[in-house]
Amino acid sequence: MGQIKCYNIKYSVNEEDLASNSNFKSIDDLHNSLPKEVTIDDEIKSEIDEIIVNAISDQTGWLVEGFNWKVEEQTPTKSDNTLEKFMKGEK
Numbered sequence: 001m002g003q004i005k006c007y008n009i010k011y012s013v014n015e016e017d018l019a020s021n022s023n024f025k026s027i028d029d030l031h032n033s034l035p036k037e038v039t040i041d042d043e044i045k046s047e048i049d050e051i052i053v054n055a056i057s058d059q060t061g062w063l064v065e066g067f068n069w070k071v072e073e074q075t076p077t078k079s080d081n082t083l084e085k086f087m088k089g090e091k
Helices: 015-020 027-033 042-060 082-088
Strands: 004-007 037-040
Touching: 004 042, 015 027
Parallel strands: none
Antiparallel strands: 004 037
């Protein structure tokens, strides 16, 4: 099993966090000090795999022996607007 590299991490940092970390002068300083990349270990990946296996089985009704997966960036797509197609005379 491999590891999962998480990157471009953006944290929710607020005034309360800044008050709890008084060695930082501003929210930006605190935010910039946090790691932007984290590698998730095999134990967590195993838990994620189990969740995915259960989701596949729930959706298909079949037991799963194995699978591959990757995280894909979601790109905005133009919606299939039936009314818009109707107005243009498309089917």
